[in-house]
Structures are given as structure tokens and as C-alpha cells.
Amino acid sequence: MKVVCVGSGYVGSVTGTAFAILGFPTIIIDMDGRKVKEINEGISPIYEPGLASCIEQMVNASRLSATQTYDCVYQADVVFIAVGTPSKPDGAVELKYVRSAAKSIGEHLNPSHFTVIVNKSTVPVGTSDLVASIIEEVSGLENNRHFAVVSNPEFLREGYAIEDVFFPERIIIGSGSPKAKKVMQSLYKPLLERTNYAELAEHLTFASNHAATKTVLFETDAKSAELIKYVSNAFLSVKISYINEVARLCDSLGANVNDVSFGMGLDTRIGNKFLQVSSGWSGSCFPKDTAEILSESQKYGSELTLVKAAIDSNISMHDYCIQKIQRSLTSLNSKNIAVLGLTFKPNTDDARHTQASYIIGKLLQLGANVSVHDPKGMSMFQQMNKGLQIRYCERPIDAVAGADALVLLTHWDEYRLMNWETVYKLMKNRYVLDTRNFLKKLNLSELGFAYEGLGLH
Ligand SMILES: NC(=O)c1ccc[n+]([C@@H]2O[C@H](COP(=O)([O-])OP(=O)(O)OC[C@H]3O[C@@H](n4cnc5c(N)ncnc54)[C@H](O)[C@@H]3O)[C@@H](O)[C@H]2O)c1
Ligand SMILES: O=c1ccn([C@@H]2O[C@H](COP(=O)(O)OP(=O)(O)O[C@H]3O[C@H](CO)[C@@H](O)[C@H](O)[C@H]3O)[C@@H](O)[C@H]2O)c(=O)[nH]1
DSSP: OHHHHHHSTTTTTHHHHHHHHHOOHHHHHHHHHHHHHHTTTOSSOOOOOOOOHHHHHHHHHEEEEEEESSSGGGOOOOOEEOOOOOOOTTOOOOOOOHHHHHHHHHHHOOTTTTTEEEEESSSTTTTTHHHHHHHHHOOOBBBBTTTTEOOOOOOOOOOSSSHHHHSEEEEEESSSSSHHHHHHHHHHHHHHTTTTTTHTTTTTTTOOOOOOOOOOEEOHHHHHHHHHHHHHHHHHHHHHHHHHHHHHHHHHOOOOOHHHHHHHHHTTOOSSSSSOOOOOOOOSSSSHHHHHHHHHHHTOOOHHHHHHHHHHHHHHHHHHHHHHHHHHHSSTOOOEEEEOSSSSSOOOOOOOHHHHHHHHHHHHHHHHEEEESSSSSSSHHHHHHHTOOOEOOHHHHHTTTTTTTTEEEEOOOHHHHHHHHHHHOSSSEEEEETTTSGGGGGGGTTTTEEEEESOOO
């Protein structure tokens, strides 16, 4: 089977590479010439642990290539759509990239060959039908006869994308076409049976018990598949917002949220995942997906009030962090604040829609001077936040020199491993706000810092 993947971003580059490793000749289409050139040179277009070496190996083996044109669709058995679906200003999803990809696919389909078009992008209920109708209109071909559209949402997490794609807990296939479902079963067979995995082992960057992960392939209709994706992300957002509110309660009551979270997670009905305190969830997925599903639910008179509450709670969590800094420093006017971590989480260069831009924006409004550092995300953050007047520092210690406060937003290992005695000497006032409770074990208070986490006592 020949695979084509439209989009070479955080999902498309990993998806395309994964199917090449699983044994299918794969071509990635992207309209961005830089990404196409990089892939063809064996270079990863994004930072994702383990991905660069996988791409290099697959390109060298001639199993993976990239192009800006859609000609390869004619030969393909399966065409993934993995383009961006950002939010419009009202929170609803922007589908122009999906529409444009569908149109281009329709223009290049082979009329005498059954092709399966797969929506991997996160798209609202009904988008499979939309893609099918665009393709029918452009090609003059008939849906479910010459081609079929499948919803196959992606659940990878940035920073763990290789692991998540090769060892997923679930693969969701939504379609009304039994023929298309058969094609998808064949496509995922090597993943379900873990064949061709020997080649993969050297690229895995995290030691975990992969062999124990059993993947369930669940087949349903397209609408249900589309909804599973949104409500899963929304559920996880609610879960994080809940523990973040519990952290605030712990601050008021003198309890320790790390212990509370651990104790809760021992109940397998609750589980210990996504109960880690933060200044709020962020990134390229949760904010836009919660906004979209809330907007959709409101349009249909079935408002997801818990999701609405989580969105509000998330913003108030960002504000809560600022209030903590204010309580410690009183006026922030002309105070020097070092912010460590600009990406929405560690092990990614993705700085889209991170809490850092909200929190830094507020600190600036309050008159603070802000110096920042991030190991991988500085260039994207700078590109996305051109209006922010802040100092970008090559090394974390440059950001903390002369600081009145150090605010840790992202728990990169690099920050735990810093020489904290040097940090102590360089800072003017030794207040540290650790929004991930990540530095707790370093006992910074014993070194003389005024250390605060969230929900710790
Ligand atoms: N980032 C994640 O962790 C993640 C995880 C699961 C699902 N998703 C979903 O997957 C989709 C893609 O997300 P992403 O983060 O990979 O996006 P991205 O912005 O990183 O990448 C999208 C790519 O598509 C290309 N593109 C857009 N329109 C095109 C067209 N018509 N033809 C060819 N190329 C085109 C862009 O140039 C870009 O390289 C979104 O719907 C997202 O919600 C993302
Ligand atoms: O206990 C936790 C877990 C996460 N976060 C934050 O929540 C956000 C999202 O984290 P994570 O889910 O790990 O990152 P993503 O890469 O955005 O992955 C989510 O969004 C993807 C895109 O839809 C989905 O594919 C994944 O399944 C889903 O986990 C980040 O700001 C994290 O710091 C917390 O604050 N506490």
C-alpha cells in the first residue's frame, strides 16, 4: 500500500514517518517549501525527541520523501489529511486548510482506483461528510464507490509523539464504508502486530514498558470518531483544572497538593495521570479544542458547562500565579522577573498558545522587566509574540542575573540541573515561584531561597 500524508507539522511529520517505518512507501505533501526541503535532506522539520533519526533513516532507505505538489495522490491507496485546524476569533474551528487539502486531493484522485482519504486532523463532527462532498464536487467521483473518507483522530502528545504513535492505547476508525475500514485494518496491521519494530527500537528515547501496551482498534461511525477526539481532550482539560483548583484550596488550608494528587490517583477509577499541578494547561491543542467543542455544544443547545468552567478556571489559574508573585514582591513596577520555560511543556519547541505569553503579558502590564529563557522554544515564542518587549537570554543564568523573582513555567530537566548556588549568588531577591512543583526536592528553602510552589506548604 502506498501512503500519502498531507501536512508535515507535529502530527503529519510523525505520522508519515511512522507509516514508512511500518513498511509502507510514504510521501508527505506540504505547501511549506522549507519543511519539504528539510525532510528530503533527512532533517526533521520540528523538534520532537527521536523523530530526527527516524526521518533520516527512512529518507536514506528511500521509503520516505516530501513534495509540494499533489501528483502523488494519483498512486496512493491511503491519503492522510494532517493539516492545521486553528481557532477562529470566536473559538470555532478554522477549516480552510482542510477544505483546501480536500480540494487538491479531489483534483488528483485516480478514478479507476479506490482511495481512502483519512482525516487525522482534529475536526468537528460532520467534517468527514464535508471532505467527501468537496472531493465529489471537484473530481466528479462518487463517495463510497471510487473513494471513501475515514475519521482517524490522532492522540499523540508532543514530546512523546514517537512512543504514542507506535504504542497507542487506542486507534479509532470512523467510517460508513466497510471497504475503507478493511483498508485501514491492513494499514494498522503491522502496528497492531508490532511487526517491523526491530528497526524502531534504536529511535525510542524513553524507557517504558511498551511490550505491555495493548492497542485496541475501535471501529465506529465517522461522527462518533470525530467527537471522541474533542471530548477526550476536553475531559483531560477538566481533570487538570480540577487539580489546579485543588492546589489553590491546599494553599488556603495548608495541605500538600502533591500528596493529595498522589492519594487520589491510587484509586484506579481516578488514575494518577493528568493530575500534575501547573499554571494552567495550554499548547496548540487543549485551548483550541475546548473552545471548539464548547462553541459547538452551545450552538446545539447542549452546552458543556464543565468545559466552560474549566476554560474559565484555567485563566484564573494563570492569574493566581501572578497574584502569588505580587504577594511576594508587592509592586511589580520596575521589578526584574526571570521566566524560565516558554513552551507549553518540556521536550518540544512548540510555543503556540502557551501560558507564558498570557503571564508575561500581565507582568509587563504591571510594570515588570521580563527576561526569558527556553531550551527549544525561544524562536517560535518570539515569532508568535512579536509585541512583547522582553529580553531573550541564551542561558537560564543570564535571565536570572539581577532578578527579583524567578518564575518557572515549564519543567525542563535543564532547570532542575542548574547550579542553584550560582543562581542564588546572581539573583537580587531570591523569590522562586515553581508553578510545576518541580523543584521541590531540591530544597531551595534550605539554600536560602524564598521558594513557593502551588498548593505546597
Ligand atoms: N500537535 C499535536 O500534538 C496534535 C496531536 C493530535 C492532533 N493534532 C491535530 O492535528 C492537526 C495538525 O496539527 P499540527 O500541530 O501537526 O499542525 P501544524 O500547524 O504543525 O502543521 C500543519 C501543516 O500542514 C501544512 N498545510 C496546511 N494546509 C496545507 C495544504 N492545503 N496542503 C499542504 N500542506 C498544508 C502546513 O504548512 C503545516 O506544515 C490539527 O488538527 C491538530 O489539532 C495535533
Ligand atoms: O497533569 C498534567 C498534564 C498536562 N498538563 C498541561 O496540559 C497541557 C497539555 O499537555 P499534554 O496533553 O501532555 O500535551 P499535548 O501534546 O497538547 O497533548 C494533548 O493534545 C493532543 C492534541 O490534540 C492530543 O493528541 C493528546 O492526546 C493530548 O494529551 C500542557 O500545557 C501541560 O503542561 C498539566 O498541567 N498537568
